[in-house]
Amino acid sequence: MTLKSSQLLRAIMGERSARALAREHCFSHQVLSRLASGRRTSCSRGQAEAIARALDVQLGDLFMPSTPTKIFVTKEAAA
Known part of the structure; x- marks a missing residue:
């Protein structure tokens, strides 16, 4: 999961x-x-779920799904 904003996280954490x-x-x-x-x-x-629960916010308030990394394999590497 990708954090939307560290600044938002700090604000929600407060003190x-x-x-x-x-x-x-x-x-x-x-x-x-x-x-x-x-x-x-x-x-x-x-x-991410544990952090959201601890801060009493919805998962989507702080995080978004991570974009999967695409791996390209050349024909030579696959052989």
Whole structure:
């Protein structure tokens, strides 16, 4: 899942720390900290759902589905 905006995430978090939210809701504080700081822009669906639940928002308020990466294989590489 791709975070829509780290600024929005920080605003919703308010004064709550990533560590406190993670501890209360059983997920990695590192993922939340990195998303909030902008050092990371995506996470797994399970992590996104846990973050949305912890912040009492809908999943779609903070995240959008990640675009799958297309892999192109040349005929030479496939052989």
